[in-house]
Amino acid sequence: xxxxxxxxxxxxxxxxxxxxxxxxxxxxxxxxxxxxxxxxxxxxxxxxxxxxxxxxxxxxxxxxxxxxxxxxxxxxxxxxxxxxxxxxxxxxxxxxxxxxxxxxxxxxxxxxxxxxxxxxxxxxxxxxxxxxxxxxxxxxxxxxxxxxxxxxxxxxx
Numbered sequence: 185x186x187x188x189x190x191x192x193x194x195x196x197x198x199x200x201x202x203x204x205x206x207x208x209x210x211x212x213x214x215x216x217x218x219x220x221x222x223x224x225x226x227x228x229x230x231x232x233x234x235x236x237x238x239x240x241x242x243x244x245x246x247x248x249x250x251x252x253x254x255x256x257x258x259x260x261x262x263x264x265x266x267x268x269x270x271x272x273x274x275x276x277x278x279x280x281x282x283x284x285x286x287x288x289x290x291x292x293x294x295x296x297x298x299x300x301x302x303x304x305x306x307x308x309x310x311x312x313x314x315x316x317x318x319x320x321x322x323x324x325x326x327x328x329x330x331x332x333x334x335x336x337x338x339x340x341x
Contacts, residue, residue: 203233204227204236204238204340205227205228205229205230205233205236206227206228206229207226207227207340207341208224208225208226208227208340208341209223209224209225209226209227209238209309209338209339209340209341210222210223210224210225210338210339210341211223211309211336211337211338211339212336212337213240213242213334213335213336214334214335214336215313215333215334215335215336216242216244216256216258216280216282216291216293216317216334217254217256217280217282217284217291217317218246218254218284218285219244219245219246219254219255219256219282219284220244220246221242221243221244221256221258222242222243222244223240223241223242223336223338224240224241225238225239225240225262225338226238226239226240233267234264234267235264235267236262236263236264236267236272236274237261237262237263237264238261238262238263238264238274239259239260239261239262240259240260240261240262240276240278241258241259242256242257242258242259242260242278242280243256243257243258244256252283252285252286253283254283254284254285255281255282255283256280256281256282256283256291257280257281258278258279258280258281258282258291258293259278259279259280260276260277260278260293261276261277261278262274262275262276262297263275263276270300270301270302270303270306271298271299271300271301272298272299272300273296273297273298274296274297274298274299275294275295275296276293276294276295276296276297276313276315277293277294277295278292278293278295279291279292279293280293282319282321286322287319287321287322287323287325288321288322289319289320289321289322289323290319290320290321291317291318291319291320292316292317292318292319292320293315293316293317293318294315294316294318295313295314295315295316295334296313296314296315297311297312297313297314297315297334297336298311298312298313299311299336299338307339307340307341308337308338308339308340309336309337309338309339309340310335310336310337311335311336311337311338312333312334312335312336313333313334313336314328314333314334315328315334316328
């Protein structure tokens with residue numbers, strides 16, 4: 185049995201999920217605030233796959249009979265600091281217009297995160313992020329991203 189597992193590992197093709205240059209990713213980002221957002225990413229063409237720069241736009245709406253309208257619209261720049269075959273570690277900076285409960289204003293979003301790809305699903309990226317929410321508007325607030333790691337899922341075309 186051990187020999188079979190070793191043979192499968194040696195014969196398995198190498199995944200190239202870390203090279204997103206010139207590709208689009210669509211999915212969601214839960215953690216930019218109380219409103220989960222749809223997300224679109226574009227990986228800028230660079231000279232090497234080790235340099236990973238992505239632009240992201242986010243938008244989300246929450247409508248509830250118990251709470252006022254929730255809204256989030258913004259964008260971010262992601263810069264990969266470590267690019268491996270099935271993992272990218274990145275820093276991110278962004279800003280968004282947010283409307284949540286009794287608060288409305290601009291949210292500044294510095295973060296760091298990791299996007300990883302499972303073997304056989306090289307186009308489906310799962311991610312976690314940690315960072316800050318700096319809210320400037322009807323009141324000022326500084327807090328960690330939703331108190332826990334934010335979750336992202338993107339499918340790359």
